[in-house]
Amino acid sequence: MERVLKGRGATINPAGRFARVQPQSVDDGWYQEATPDSIATEVRPEAARTVISRNDSPDIPFSQSINPYRGCEHGCIYCYARPSHAYVDLSPGIDFETRLFYKADAARLLRAELSRPGYRPQPIMLGANTDPYQPVEKRLRVTREVLEVLWQARHPVSIVTKGALVLRDLDLLQEFAAKNLVRVTVSLTTLDPELKRTLEPRTASPQARLRVIAALAAARVPVGVLTAPMIPAVNDAELEALLEAAAAAGATRAGYVLLRLPYEVKDLFRAWLEQHLPLRAAHVMSLVQQARGGRDNDPRFGHRMRGAGPWAAMLRARFELARKRLGLSGEREPDLDLSQFCAPRSNPQLELML
DSSP states (O other), X not given: OOOOOTTOSOSOOOOOTTOSOOOOOOOOSSOOOOOOSOOOXXXXXXXXXXXXXXXXXXXXXXXXXXXXXXXXXXXXXXXXXXXXXXXXXOOTTHHHHHEEEEOTTHHHHHHHHHTSTTOOOOOEEESSSSOTTXXXXXXXXXXXXXXXXXXXXXXXXXXXXXXXXXXXXXHHHHHHHHTTOEEEEEEOOOSOHXXXXXXXXXXXXXXHHHHXXXXXXXXXXXXXXXXXXXXXXXXXXXXXXXXXXXXXXXOOBEEEEEOOOOTTHHHHHHHHHHHHOTTXXXXXXXXXXXXXXXXXXXXXXXXXXXXXXXXXXXXXXXXXXXXXXXXXBOSSOOOOOOXXXXXXXXXXHHHHHO
């Protein structure tokens, strides 16, 4: 078995698939320093020409997103964004959790993009790839600055997060909510602290996330829950309990996603299973493959979020029954207001000085 690093989800650090050099460890008999049991996080600025990403996937209920960060310290072993680290010649494993990049000019670039004559507003999603409220956001405040620009432009925004830090921005979120310009979704994977510790080590605790839902609901900020990912024989038995806890806290809508294992994620997840659930690993992967047409992953539109086959159909039926029983609406949320958009001022600080 691989050695587990303190506070990290991945147990291996394979080279990115585009790397020209594939390192291999060899014991040559010479003295070696003891390998540390933890790795510090490195954070670097990333040069970007634009900050708004666009997609046309029919599986995703948004067409625009902003990712303030590349990589995520939360360390969720199942994260489908892990392969993106290969584009900067880093590993989707430990590197993804420990070598982070942030868009230092995100607010300036966003202001410029929203000010273009041809720009037409559509809701922008924060959290489509990596969590906008991961731990480094407390210090860097990139997400906060992005929200400030969006508020200045009265631009609608949706947020998905596992981080309790979202409550730091409650003042802004209340302003957005009063004008029907925001939806927040809290991702809730398990109520078991021990499973959370290995599955998604640096995320907020399940209890903290439920408190986030309650605080947002009390502040009249529309909030929903995303039970994701549902992993067969790992956390799927908790589906109803997760929805019940979220509804009791104040969530008004719900969604779920079946575990996805694209590219390198399937190898990382298999290594995690062998480390943490070795007696269950074969059974878990057998059920995953039953829902993915005999493969570890099925990337086809219409299948990748929900899966297919009897097990996936049963999960979908359980979700719908629980959702309706609890009075939760579906994840296709009501439209946010696009009519209030106004292009932001190019230099608001200068105008304040005048």
